[in-house]
Amino acid sequence: MTATAAYQVSHLDALEAESIFVMREVVAEMERPVLLFSGGKDSIVMLRLAQKAFAPANIPFPVMHVDTGHNFPEVLEYRDQRVAELGLQLIVASVPEALTKGLVRESADGMRNRIQTPVLLDAVEKHRFDALFGGARRDEEKARAKERMFSFRDEFGQWDPKNQRPELWALYNGRHHPGESIRVFPLSNWTELDVWHYIARERIPLPSIYYAHQREVIERDGMLYAVNEFFRGRAGEQPFKAQVRYRTVGDASCTAAVRSDADTVEKVIEEVAATRITERGATRGDDRVSEAAMEDRKREGYF
Amino acid sequence: MSVETVAPAEADASARQMDLLRFATAGSVDDGKSTLIGRLLYDTKSLFTDQLAAVEAVSAARGDEYTNLALLTDGLRAEREQGITIDVAYRYFATPRRKFIIADTPGHIQYTRNMVTGASTADLALILVDARKGLVEQSRRHAFLCSLLRVPHLVLCVNKMDLVDWSQEVFEQIADEFTAFAAKLDVPDLTVVPISALQGDNIVSRSENMPWYEGPSLLHHLERVHIASDRNLVDVRFPVQYVIRPQSTTVTDYRGYAGQVASGVLKAGDEVMVLPSGFTSRIAAVETADGPVDEAFPPMSVTVRLADEIDISRGDMICRPNNAPAVAQDIEAMICWMDETRPLQVGGRYAIKHTTRSARAIVRGLHYRLDVNSLHRDETAGELKLNEIGRVRLRTTVPLLADEYRRNRTTGGFVIIDEATNRTVGAGMIVEAG
Ligand SMILES: Nc1nc2c(ncn2[C@@H]2O[C@H](COP(=O)(O)OP(=O)(O)O)[C@@H](O)[C@H]2O)c(=O)[nH]1
Numbered sequence: 019m020t021a022t023a024a025y026q027v028s029h030l031d032a033l034e035a036e037s038i039f040v041m042r043e044v045v046a047e048m049e050r051p052v053l054l055f056s057g058g059k060d061s062i063v064m065l066r067l068a069q070k071a072f073a074p075a076n077i078p079f080p081v082m083h084v085d086t087g088h089n090f091p092e093v094l095e096y097r098d099q100r101v102a103e104l105g106l107q108l109i110v111a112s113v114p115e116a117l118t119k120g121l122v123r124e125s126a127d128g129m130r131n132r133i134q135t136p137v138l139l140d141a142v143e144k145h146r147f148d149a150l151f152g153g154a155r156r157d158e159e160k161a162r163a164k165e166r167m168f169s170f171r172d173e174f175g176q177w178d179p180k181n182q183r184p185e186l187w188a189l190y191n192g193r194h195h196p197g198e199s200i201r202v203f204p205l206s207n208w209t210e211l212d213v214w215h216y217i218a219r220e221r222i223p224l225p226s227i228y229y230a231h232q233r234e235v236i237e238r239d240g241m242l243y244a245v246n247e248f249f250r251g252r253a254g255e256q257p258f259k260a261q262v263r264y265r266t267v268g269d270a271s272c273t274a275a276v277r278s279d280a281d282t283v284e285k286v287i288e289e290v291a292a293t294r295i296t297e298r299g300a301t302r303g304d305d306r307v308s309e310a311a312m313e314d315r316k317r318e319g320y321f
Numbered sequence: 322m323s324v325e326t327v328a329p330a331e332a333d334a335s336a337r338q339m340d341l342l343r344f345a346t347a348g349s350v351d352d353g354k355s356t357l358i359g360r361l362l363y364d365t366k367s368l369f370t371d372q373l374a375a376v377e378a379v380s381a382a383r384g385d386e387y388t389n390l391a392l393l394t395d396g397l398r399a400e401r402e403q404g405i406t407i408d409v410a411y412r413y414f415a416t417p418r419r420k421f422i423i424a425d426t427p428g429h430i431q432y433t434r435n436m437v438t439g440a441s442t443a444d445l446a447l448i449l450v451d452a453r454k455g456l457v458e459q460s461r462r463h464a465f466l467c468s469l470l471r472v473p474h475l476v477l478c479v480n481k482m483d484l485v486d487w488s489q490e491v492f493e494q495i496a497d498e499f500t501a502f503a504a505k506l507d508v509p510d511l512t513v514v515p516i517s518a519l520q521g522d523n524i525v526s527r528s529e530n531m532p533w534y535e536g537p538s539l540l541h542h543l544e545r546v547h548i549a550s551d552r553n554l555v556d557v558r559f560p561v562q563y564v565i566r567p568q569s570t571t572v573t574d575y576r577g578y579a580g581q582v583a584s585g586v587l588k589a590g591d592e593v594m595v596l597p598s599g600f601t602s603r604i605a606a607v608e609t610a611d612g613p614v615d616e617a618f619p620p621m622s623v624t625v626r627l628a629d630e631i632d633i634s635r636g637d638m639i640c641r642p643n644n645a646p647a648v649a650q651d652i653e654a655m656i657c658w659m660d661e662t663r664p665l666q667v668g669g670r671y672a673i674k675h676t677t678r679s680a681r682a683i684v685r686g687l688h689y690r691l692d693v694n695s696l697h698r699d700e701t702a703g704e705l706k707l708n709e710i711g712r713v714r715l716r717t718t719v720p721l722l723a724d725e726y727r728r729n730r731t732t733g734g735f736v737i738i739d740e741a742t743n744r745t746v747g748a749g750m751i752v753e754a755g
């Protein structure tokens with residue numbers, strides 16, 4: 019905490035204090051919380067906040083990764099290392115396993131964004147989780163701008179945007195019946211830039227793909243996709259080398275990179291402060307499907 | 322200094338020293354609320370080109386004559402289809418001085434619930450009126466709700482000044498009328514700004530069209546309005562949220578009380594009292610994960626350790642022996658009812674969440690229902706329906722550790738929950754606890 023004589027706190031300290039408060043509320047009031055940990059920057063920041071909220075005790079809940087099978091190796095490595103360092107229990111809800119078992123079927127376009135929802139809900143039911151911490155932020159997307167900190171989900175994991183609980187002061191209502199659950203978004207009020215300022219201030223290590231590096235890519239619909247085992251070019255698409263970094267880390271088959279020379283956290287902050295395109299707009303093929311793509315997925319139980 | 326262009330939040334260390342201002346916006350339909358928010362986002366470079374392009378595309382497809390900036394905030398399918406704002410939307414922008422969180426709340430009376438929600442956490446509320454129409458019923462209601470929720474700063478934006486020839490006379494008449502009304506409501510700080518949201522006058526920089534106006538531009542005011550002293554730094558109130566007791570071989574005998582400071586300043590060595598037990602002790606340390614701190618004050622989340630081992634659990638409150646909240650089961654409160662299915666009724670039983678404490682309560686009496694437009698008190702009312710506000714008397718199963726809402730927004734506010742549906746059905750502001 020950096021406080022001045024006038025009893026003021028910076029916006030980052032205020033955001034941190036709010037997130038810590040939210041995490042403590044959940045642990046105090048809910049029975050089986052879990053933190054969704056993808057190895058992406060937002061979930062990494064959330065994990066740091068969880069460490070702070072309960073220190074000197076350990077983080078009192080497990081983390082879960084919904085694994086689409088389309089991963090960046092750097093991110094998986096980071097995930098395992100972090101979990102080991104903190105002595106956390108890691109639960110992997112695996113889409114490839116669910117495909118093998120016939121729980122879900124591959125969609126026509128090969129994108130696994132939609133089919134990860136039933137896999138997530140299945141894991142929630144199996145482990146009887148009643149609170150799920152997610153790293154979603156309200157500045158990311160217009161449906162998310164309407165989310166609550168504590169977002170109620172019915173027994174099918176569904177979000178009903180027109181029927182949300184009013185959220186007053188810092189009084190969060192996590193009451194629910196068995197089978198229902200609460201999605202909790204401690205980073206609701208953070209922006210992409212806040213997250214990066216915090217990463218810089220706290221010196222939080224990130225998977226290397228967040229910083230500029232050389233990569234073989236293909237340009238499609240104005241976005242740069244890395245060529246890898248999950249993403250191959252179509253006829254007529256020429257792979258080429260480019261200096262890129264990732265602004266978001268999601269399924270490797272639908273997350274695009276951006277051209278960038280920002281190879282340090284300071285340079286990334288400069289870049290993010292100057293950019294004129296939202297992070298999902300620049301990098302997510304899955305949000306481009308329709309005007310309400312995110313709202314529709316959220317209704318079904320997506321984060 | 323006049324602010325001509327506003328740079329986006331900088332990357333350097335000074336950006337990390339920005340503070341945070343939360344404000345709520347209110348206005349009637351078509352007063353220009355969405356245009357104003359769009360303008361603030363645009364002029365602070367917080368609007369992204371893909372967001373703008375998406376809005377332009379949707380606007381064009383619908384045959385709108387102009388790019389409808391309302392589509393930026395109306396994010397839900399139903400909102401876009403019906404062309405209305407249903408729910409509170411949160412928007413973010415920053416200047417090198419401050420980060421801003423906007424709670425954009427729809428204005429119509431059927432959305433009083435949303436405005437109350439947005440105002441509950443706001444440092445400042447921005448009320449819009451159309452210069453051609455002057456004050457309308459809704460403007461008075463918005464001002465009343467802001468005063469009920471004790472929003473410390475109020476800004477009245479008289480919008481569409483371009484449509485009244487930038488007339489000083491029109492502006493002053495509206496400003497005077499509103500100021501007189503606000504005085505009755507006991508609004509602590511009021512600023513009135515003549516603007517054109519559409520053309521950008523007095524938004525970022527002072528307008529050349531209104532040389533007679535000598536006050537600051539809207540953004541200049543938002544960036545500089547002094548909010549640090551709005552916090553109550555006098556009454557020490559630390560609601561215990563969670564007890565940290567590591568089950569570890571390396572850290573033994575640790576017992577810390579985690580929570581967020583509601584008000585006052587806590588430091589090591591302070592004499593404290595714990596409620597409801599009334600036991601006293603001394604603060605041994607105020608800690609964070611980054612080490613001990615000299616002092617803790619709102620809104621810091623910290624862990625307090627005491628010199629003596631006393632039995633403390635979630636829902637207890639750490640305060641000072643000579644400055645403590647009421648320990649009370651009989652609560653007088655203003656209630657805003659938020660449930661469309663069932664009204665609040667005398668004799669009704671509900672769950673209550675107040676600070677970190679939960680209780681059950683029975684409604685013992687309804688003194689009156691307030692007409693939020695005329696402020697008339699209807700003492701014959703038998704219930705409160707959705708969006709209605711009234712004064713009630715409650716009896717709780719366990720004592721609340723409570724202050725008057727007007728003195729402390731954190732220890733004076735509570736929510737009412739329906740135990741059958743688990744829905745949040747009301748917001749309460751304590752008038753008297755005894
Ligand atoms: N001439 C003029 N028109 C404005 C101004 N502000 C908003 N409008 C127009 O008023 C109409 C309603 O504005 P909108 O922002 O949608 O109002 P809202 O319902 O309060 O969100 C739109 O046609 C705007 O272009 C202004 O300052 N001057």
Ligand SMILES: [Mg+2]
Nearest residue numbers: 354355391406
């Ligand atoms: Mg609007």
